Amino acid sequence: MxxxxxxxxxxxxxxxxxxxxxxxxxxxxxxxxxxxxxxxxxxxxxxxxxxxxxxxxxxxxxxxxxxxxxxxxxxxxxxxxxxxxxxxxxxxxxxxxxxxxxxxxxxxxxxxxxxxxxxxxxxxxxxxxxxxxxxxxxxxxxxxxxxxxxxxxxxxxxxxxxxxxxxxxxxxxxxxxxxxxxxxxxxxxxxxxxxxxxxxxxxxxTDGFDEEKLMEYRKVIESIPGVNRVADLRARMQGNHVLIDVTVKVDPFLSVVKGHLIADEIEEKMEEKYEIHTTFVHIEPDIIRKVEKDS
Missing domain, CATH: 1.20.1510.10 (Cation efflux protein transmembrane domain)
Structure with a gap:
């Protein structure tokens, strides 16, 4: 391709x-x-x-x-x-x-x-x-x-x-x-x-990227079930391809398998909606959300 x-x-x-x-x-x-x-x-x-x-x-x-x-x-x-x-x-x-x-x-x-x-x-x-x-x-x-x-x-x-x-x-x-x-x-x-x-x-x-596009990507990722929030999102152009690095916060008690499925869904969504073939997803436990719930 x-x-x-x-x-x-x-x-x-x-x-x-x-x-x-x-x-x-x-x-x-x-x-x-x-x-x-x-x-x-x-x-x-x-x-x-x-x-x-x-x-x-x-x-x-x-x-x-x-x-x-x-x-x-x-x-x-x-x-x-x-x-x-x-x-x-x-x-x-x-x-x-x-x-x-x-x-x-x-x-x-x-x-x-x-x-x-x-x-x-x-x-x-x-x-x-x-x-x-x-x-x-x-x-x-x-x-x-x-x-x-x-x-x-x-x-x-x-x-x-x-x-x-x-x-x-x-x-x-x-x-x-x-x-x-x-x-x-x-x-x-x-x-x-x-x-x-x-x-x-x-x-x-110099890895400049359209901020409006980043905001759009953020909204789409945060709409995926299991994603509590996006902690960090970066994107850059590699020739004519967009590369994304995203860190998402999820329920700290999720299994590794469920966390992996969320990452897969993020990758699939970005490819399907924006034709972005390279999305690096980092899954982190949402400790703050858990503390808020406990209190």
């Missing part, structure tokens, strides 16, 4: 790489011929995406490796590390695009790009929207964090291309500075996307 998940995620990454290679070459070529800084910036944006998608693909391949002595939980966190690397690459290119665009605006260089740059940017928008829809649906279906980062990047690329369209069209309407301004906006979008991917990846790598 896990092997299939990574295979599907790799397909999404490969689709992005193929699309980015074609678009970056075409946009950089047409952008140079048409003298459009916005389209060239868009092409450089797609160039960063090739590198980022390759980083994600490598991470996915490492994630497929089975457990070993040094990695008892497997290698699935390589997926998050790949997203982190991708964010650094994107940020560096984004800063370069910002520098070039700002330099053009301050130079007050007036240029009207050829109109074929508009059609190229429009075509790029359509392609990236289709790639985004495919990868977003796939990422949600298989719950892949790396592929979600790729899909988020796909959407930002579609928006970037649309911004390039507006900038180039604006230059043709007698506002020549709109083309380098569009390039500046492209650079800002690249940097913003990189920062968002970095924040999400670093959050997961």
């Amino acid at each position: 896990e092997e299939k998940v990574y295979e599907h995620a790799e397909k999404g990454a490969w689709l992005s790489i193929v699309a980015y290679i074609g678009l970056s070459i075409f946009k950089l070529m047409i952008g140079t011929i048409a003298d459009s800084e916005a389209l060239q910036a868009d092409g450089f944006n797609n160039l960063t995406d090739i590198i980022a998608s390759i980083a994600v693909l490598i991470g996915l391949k490492i994630s497929k490796k089975p457990r070993d002595e040094n990695h008892p939980y497997g290698h699935s966190r390589a997926e998050n590390i790949a997203s982190l690397v991708a964010s650094f690459i994107m940020l560096s290119i984004g800063v370069q695009v910002l520098y070039e665009a700002f330099h053009s605006i301050t130079d007050k260089k007036e240029q009207i790009p050829d109109f074929m740059a508009v059609w190229t940017a429009l075509g790029g928008t359509a392609v990236m929207l289709m790639v985004y829809i495919y990868n977003q649906r796939l990422a949600n279906r298989i719950n892949s964090q790396a592929l979600k980062a790729v899909a988020k990047d796909n959407l930002s690329d579609a928006l970037v291309s649309m911004g390039a369209v507006l900038g180039i069209a604006g230059a043709h309407l007698g506002i020549p500075w709109l083309d380098p301004l569009a390039a500046l906006i492209v650079g800002l979008i690249i940097c913003k996307t990189a920062i968002e991917i970095f924040k999400e990846a670093s959050h997961l790598l």
Whole structure:
């Protein structure tokens, strides 16, 4: 099952790489011929995406490796590390695009790009929207964090291309500075996307987890017969899997067998309701509840 998940995620990454290679070459070529800084910036944006998608693909391949002595939980966190690397690459290119665009605006260089740059940017928008829809649906279906980062990047690329369209069209309407301004906006979008991917990846790598989800898990576990209360609950992401550690308090006079059955029911409930396949349950006697009853 896990092997299939990574295979599907790799397909999404490969689709992005193929699309980015074609678009970056075409946009950089047409952008140079048409003298459009916005389209060239868009092409450089797609160039960063090739590198980022390759980083994600490598991470996915490492994630497929089975457990070993040094990695008892497997290698699935390589997926998050790949997203982190991708964010650094994107940020560096984004800063370069910002520098070039700002330099053009301050130079007050007036240029009207050829109109074929508009059609190229429009075509790029359509392609990236289709790639985004495919990868977003796939990422949600298989719950892949790396592929979600790729899909988020796909959407930002579609928006970037649309911004390039507006900038180039604006230059043709007698506002020549709109083309380098569009390039500046492209650079800002690249940097913003990189920062968002970095924040999400670093959050997961430092065992950050959604507190609302934890509260939801707690309520479900406490509703199981035999569980007096949840003493401690922790969760973290291991690649695209959720791992839970929960300590529950039960009647101190329960037999070992009954305690074990409660633990089994907790595991089954979490798998059935949330598709969480790894739940570590610690059973402890509820001494406080017993004292309260006795008094």
